[in-house]
Amino acid sequence: xxxxxxxxxxxxxxxxxxxxxxxxxxxxxxxxxxxxxxxxxxxxxxxxxxxxxxxxxxxxxxxxxxxxxxxxxxxxxxxxxxxxxxxxxxxxxxxxxxxxxxxxxxxxxxxxxxxxxxxxxxxxxxxxxxxxxxxxxxxxxxxxxxxxxxxxxxxxxxxxxxxxxxxxxxxxxxxxxxxxxxxxxxxxxxxxxxxxxxxxxxxxxxxxxxxxxxxxxxxxxxxxxxxxxxxxxxxxxxxxxxxxxxxxxxxxxxxxxxxxxxxxxxxxxxxxxxxxxxxxxxxxxxxxxxxxxxxxxxxxxxxxxx
Amino acid sequence: xxxxxxxxxxxxxxxxxxxxxxxxxxxxxxxxxxxxxxxxxxxxxxxxxxxxxxxxxxxxxxxxxxxxxxxxxxxxxxxxxxxxxxxxxxxxxxxxxxxxxxxxxxxxxxxxxxxxxxxxxxxxxxxxxxxxxxxxxxxxxxxxxxxxxxxxxxxxxxxxxxxxxxxxxxxxxxxxxxxxxxxxxxxxxxxxxxxxxxxxxxxxxxxxxxxxxxxxxxxxxxxxxxxxxxxxxxxxxxxxxxxxxxxxxxxxxxxxxxxx
Numbered sequence: 001x002x003x004x005x006x007x008x009x010x011x012x013x014x015x016x017x018x019x020x021x022x023x024x025x026x027x028x029x030x031x032x033x034x035x036x037x038x039x040x041x042x043x044x045x046x047x048x049x050x051x052x053x054x055x056x057x058x059x060x061x062x063x064x065x066x067x068x069x070x071x072x073x074x075x076x077x078x079x080x081x082x083x084x085x086x087x088x089x090x091x092x093x094x095x096x097x098x099x100x101x102x103x104x105x106x107x108x109x110x111x112x113x114x115x116x117x118x119x120x121x122x123x124x125x126x127x128x129x130x131x132x133x134x135x136x137x138x139x140x141x142x143x144x145x146x147x148x149x150x151x152x153x154x155x156x157x158x159x160x161x162x163x164x165x166x167x168x169x170x171x172x173x174x175x176x177x178x179x180x181x182x183x184x185x186x187x188x189x190x191x192x193x194x195x196x197x198x199x200x201x202x203x204x205x206x207x208x209x210x211x212x213x214x215x216x217x218x219x220x221x222x223x224x225x226x227x228x229x230x231x232x233x234x235x236x237x238x239x240x241x242x243x244x245x246x247x248x249x250x251x252x253x254x255x256x257x258x259x260x261x262x263x264x265x266x267x268x269x270x271x272x273x274x275x276x277x278x279x280x281x282x283x284x285x286x287x288x289x290x291x292x293x294x295x296x297x298x299x300x301x302x303x304x305x306x
Numbered sequence: 307x308x309x310x311x312x313x314x315x316x317x318x319x320x321x322x323x324x325x326x327x328x329x330x331x332x333x334x335x336x337x338x339x340x341x342x343x344x345x346x347x348x349x350x351x352x353x354x355x356x357x358x359x360x361x362x363x364x365x366x367x368x369x370x371x372x373x374x375x376x377x378x379x380x381x382x383x384x385x386x387x388x389x390x391x392x393x394x395x396x397x398x399x400x401x402x403x404x405x406x407x408x409x410x411x412x413x414x415x416x417x418x419x420x421x422x423x424x425x426x427x428x429x430x431x432x433x434x435x436x437x438x439x440x441x442x443x444x445x446x447x448x449x450x451x452x453x454x455x456x457x458x459x460x461x462x463x464x465x466x467x468x469x470x471x472x473x474x475x476x477x478x479x480x481x482x483x484x485x486x487x488x489x490x491x492x493x494x495x496x497x498x499x500x501x502x503x504x505x506x507x508x509x510x511x512x513x514x515x516x517x518x519x520x521x522x523x524x525x526x527x528x529x530x531x532x533x534x535x536x537x538x539x540x541x542x543x544x545x546x547x548x549x550x551x552x553x554x555x556x557x558x559x560x561x562x563x564x565x566x
Contacts, residue, residue, distance in 0.1 A: 052403050055565050077405040086395035090320065092327045104316035105404040107309045133327075149400070 003066040004030035006051070006157065006189060011060035013046055013212075020046040022212040024060070028191055028205075030156075033179055036193040037200040037293060038209030039306050044193040045085070047209075048161045051191070052082045065156055065189075078106070081155030083146055085162040091135035095126060095145050098134060099152055106153035120148040124178075140171035147178070158182070160192040164199055176202045195305075197293045208297055215300045220293060227291040227299055230268035234261040234275070235285040242282045249278055257304050264291075264299070313406040314414040321385065321418025331384055336426050339376040343369055356497050367437045371521045372494025374430050375514070378423045378457045379489055383481055385419035386464030390474050393564075408562040412465055416554060419461030420454065427453050439525055448524035452546065456517045459550035465557040469564055493518045499535050516545035 006028040013021040021043045028034040036044040049055040051062065053073050062069035067076045089098050096117060103113040121127045124144045134142060143163070150158060158179075164172040176199065179190055183204075192203070200206045201220050208216040208223070216223055234254075236242045239261055243254045246261070250271065254261040265271045268288040276283055297305045325331060347366035354365040392398040401411055431449065434441065441449065463485070471477045489495075491505070492514035498506045509515050520542035537545075 054399070054402060074405050077403060080403060082400065082403045084399045086399070088397055088400040090324065090397045092324050093320065097323070101316050101320055102400065102404075104312045105401060105406055107312060107405075109312060 004187075004189070005063075006065070006191065007061075007063045008047075009061045011047070011050070011057070011062065013043075013050065013055075013058055015046075020212050021050075024212070024214055026207055026214060026217060028189060030065075030187060030189045031183055032204035033183055033190040033192065033202075035200045035203035035206045036191070036209055037195070037197075037206050037297075038193075039195055041211075042209040043212040044209050045161060046212075048159060048193050052080060052159050052161075053077055078153070079156045081150035081153070081158045083150045083158070083160040083163055085165060087142060087146060089134045089142060089145060089149070092133065094131050094133055095121070095137070096130045098145065099149055102149045102152050108153060116152060116154075120152060124148045139166055140168070140174075143167060143171065143175070147175075151182075154186075156188060158188055158190045160190070162194060163192055164194065164196060172196075172199065200293050206293065208293070208300065210297070210301045210303070216296060223293060223296045224291045227264050227295055229264060229266040230288050231291045231295045232261075232263040232265060232268050232272060232275075232286065232288040234263070234283055235259070236261070236282050237284065238282060242279060245279065245282075246275065250275065255298070255302065257298055262295070262298060264295075310407075310410055313404070314410050314417070317401070317411060317414025318418045318421075321415060322421060325385075325422050332426065335380040335384055336377055336429060339373045339380060340430075342376070343373040356500055364437075367439070368497075369494070370434070370437060370439070371518060371525060372489075372492070374427050374453070374521065375456065375492065375494055375518060376489060377427050377430055378453065379460050379485060381423035381426050382419055382457065382460035382464045383485065385422055385461060386415070386468045387474055387477050389415070389465060389468035390471050390477055393469070394472070409558040412462075412469075412554070412558045412561050415465055416458060416461045416557065419464065420457040423457035423461060424450070424453055427457065434525070439529075441525060442528060445524055445527035445529075448527055449521065452517070452520045452524050452543075455546045455550050456521070459513075459517070459546065459553045462550065462553035462557045466553060466560050469557060469560040488512055488514050491515070493522075493536065497535070513545055513549040516542040517549070520546050 008027070009025050011021055011024040012019070024043075024047065036047060038044045046055070050057055050069075051064070053069070053076060057070050064076050065079055067079070069076060090101070093101065099117045099120070100113065103109070103116065108116065118127075121130050124147070126141065126144060126148070129137060129141065134145065137145065147163075164175060167175065179192075180202075182188055183190055194200055203220070205217070205219050206223060207214050216226070234242070236259075239256055239259050243256055243261055246252065246254055246263075252263050252265050252271070254263045256262075263271075272286055272288055276286060294305050343366070347364075347369045351365040354368065356368075389398065393402070428450070431446075467480050468477060471480070491509050491512050493509060498509040498515070501509065516537050519536040520539070522536065523539050523542065
């Protein structure tokens with residue numbers, strides 16, 4: 001097993017009889033920001049919990065930087081920095097106290113620890129808030145402290161579960177910029193889960209999960225290239241009849257997703273012009289654009305992303 | 307050794323600092339037992355004439371060691387109930403993925419709760435002379451020792467429940483169904499001597515009965531006051547020690563087995 005990858009092979013996980021992860025295999029490399037994209041219930045949080053050692057591996061193998069997840073849990077825990085979806089800071093402690101507590105758990109102490117804390121406070125721009133109780137900080141700042149905490153013991157792997165949930169767009173962008181800086185400047189592997197397309201777009205590679213299965217894997221560009229050309233969305237009161245009418249007249253295959261017709265085609269601007277001219281009364285709204293990861297998900301699963 | 311002591315002591319320290327910053331917890335853990343003591347103690351004083359207990363021992367005095375244990379119990383409950391939520395959606399998530407063995411996490415939490423319970427229980431000891439219990443150095447040391455063991459055991463009992471529960475409602479239910487009855491049937495409230503057979507037996511099987519006996523015997527150590535028929539010194543101490551060890555092991559096992 002390679003010393004600088006996370007390798008997941010044939011991972012299956014059941015909750016009772018419900019299958020949360022179905023024979024999942026994937027490899028994540030050092031130096032990339034890998035994104036697990038999927039709707040709620042797709043299994044991404046289950047995978048996160050297994051990788052972060054919160055939940056035991058029941059079937060399949062996982063190797064993290066050369067260590068076996070099943071047998072070398074303690075060694076793996078030292079390598080991991082983990083950011084949870086729900087805040088894991090003690091709001092009754094100050095920022096510095098939270099960081100110090102975390103350092104002690106990882107065996108850091110004394111001058112080394114103080115030095116490392118100052119370094120991170122500086123890096124995350126929270127020096128002037130170091131002695132404030134966490135409950136006094138805004139959500140965005142708390143999230144920064146959260147990541148500073150996860151980075152405190154210089155982990156080789158950073159796992160983040162829905163890191164941008166509850167953050168506004170500006171803060172999300174900052175977070176993305178920071179993660180990019182991190183993979184460029186340190187030997188680290190970043191794996192995050194999200195249900196946000198724009199966040200996935202910023203990552204090196206994306207794995208799309210649906211009902212516990214990995215349905216696609218590649219860079220955002222590769223994934224979107226699976227869709228030939230552009231995507232046209234048509235809203236209508238009577239989508240089904242319109243769909244058959246369009247098939248008769250044009251050389252396209254509409255997919256019906258929740259009352260909307262989704263059509264892949266080349267030269268969408270011409271198609272839009274022609275289809276509106278052909279069915280002026282049936283079409284209520286129409287738009288087209290470059291394919292997004294959401295379109296990829298819809299094409300691969302036949303389901304809306306939610 | 308440092309890689310065990312450091313995490314344990316930091317978890318312990320956090321319990322203390324949290325308590326210091328939420329001082330209203332002190333109020334709730336000590337005022338309620340105190341009010342029980344005064345109201346119930348005064349109310350029952352006139353009709354309380356149990357066999358084998360000195361004439362001059364009023365109910366206020368009889369009830370006193372029970373109130374000390376109630377303070378320990380309440381503090382243990384308040385100190386451990388937060389584990390339920392913190393484990394699932396809070397601070398403890400980060401502790402669970404750190405390279406610290408579960409027994410170390412539980413030990414840190416238990417020691418934190420013990421110190422808090424002990425400090426609050428000790429506040430009540432200042433009132434003992436007012437009701438005629440004048441202890442010397444030896445009985446004070448013995449009393450604090452028994453209180454430490456009891457506080458450790460009760461905190462671990464709280465942890466054992468809290469690590470198993472997935473909601474604080476569940477914890478409250480257990481508290482009403484198990485923890486409070488354990489206290490009621492420990493001899494805190496009434497002596498077992500006059501109780502009907504089935505009740506006397508359930509009191510005999512209750513580990514806290516021996517905690518109360520040990521506490522009573524240490525409070526009155528060296529005094530001539532007769533405190534009625536109750537388990538012997540060494541046996542009580544043995545049970546209390548076993549209780550605190552077993553609850554710690556139980557809490558550690560529960561914490562180790564729990565997955566998310």
